[in-house]
Amino acid sequence: MNSLEQQHYSRLDVKHEIARFAQKRWIGIHCIKRDAEGNRIMIRYLNGKPITISSPNDIDLLWQNLRDKGVRTIYATAAKYHKLISIEDVKSITNMLLYTPTWDIDNDFNHWKSTIKACLEIIEALKDEGIEKSIYVKWSGDGAHVHLHEKALTNKSLKGRTPIDVAYAIVEYIRLKVEPRIQEIAVRDECNLKVENKIDRQRMFTCPLSLHRDNDRVCICMKPNQLQHFKPSWVNPKTYYHNSEWDYYEEGEADQLAEKAISIIGGLPPRKTRRRKYSKLDEAILRWLRISNDM
Structure with a gap:
């Protein structure tokens, strides 16, 4: 009898969706097999080359x-x-x-309703910035993950910055805007809800329709x-809705x-510091508005 993994990854829709997302991205694989310490083996290279997926x-x-x-589990870089x-x-x-700007929302599965609330807060903040169709x-x-x-970002938005700088700034700006509301939800719902900015050079996120590394749930x-x-x-491998x-x-x-x-946050901080170079977000926005009005 085939395993859950074999059955799942043999589905045409699964292979198709993973391949669509994975185009031009570096791939990571969590294996079924575990190492001596009980952790799943992670593989990012085959035959000395980065793993890629271009087709089903x-x-x-x-x-x-x-x-x-x-x-x-199949991952792909942001x-x-x-x-x-x-x-x-x-x-x-x-x-x-x-580079795909991504907000990472961490919580306990039992508090999934709180996670949905956090997603909606991020989406509302993006709508306030004129973004609705590209989320x-x-x-x-x-x-x-809110992506x-x-x-939705053109070369015009870079203005000499790298894609990762722009992605980091966008994620951090919105994260700081919603942080008070996220904290309110966490306290009210008594859960460990967090919204994080995990943007870095080699960050990977789960591919659509991949299985989770530990739980039998579909992305x-x-x-x-x-x-x-x-x-x-919706995330059950037998009844998923995608x-x-x-x-x-x-x-x-x-x-x-x-x-x-970019004007308020700046780009990706150096690895050794990774500390905010700005004070409160409200103060940074006011400074940006003053500069914009003077131009």
Whole structure:
């Protein structure tokens, strides 16, 4: 009898959705097999090259190449790259083509309603910045990821900055705006709800329709108008409900937010510091408004 993993990753819709998201991204695999300490083995390279997925058939090839370890969870970087041929390609910021701004929402699965509330707070904050069409949400394991489609940002928004700088600034700006409300929800609902900015050079997120590494749940996508209807059964491997229109976006929709966020937040902090160079967000916004009015 085939395992849950074999049954799941043999589905055409699963392979198709993973391949769509994975295009031009660096892939990581959590294997079924565990190491001596009981942790799932993580693989990011095969034959000395970064793992990539360009088509549904590549997932079948992954199973063949990893048949002694098995495939449990498939991840892809938030970054998209110009090329992914050598190890050096994933180390170079100049090789980054695009970067998907992502808010990481961590919580206990039993408090899924609180997680949905956090998603809605982020989405409302993005709407206040003129962004509605380029947002999608992935439910992953115990929490969720709110994604802003990377193509909602044009080259105009970069203005000499790298895609990762712009993504970091956007995520941090919105995170700080919603932080008071997130804390209120956590206290009121008595849960461990957190919204984090995990943007870094090699950050990976679960691919749509991948299985979670530990729990038998599927990573499903939703558009904002579906959040109010979410049910835990949507992530069940046997009954999952997934919106394949997650990749809809409006080109340039996030350009104005990018300009504001970069002006207020700046880019990705150096690794050793990773400390905010600004004080309170309200004060930073007021300074930005004064500068804008003087121009």
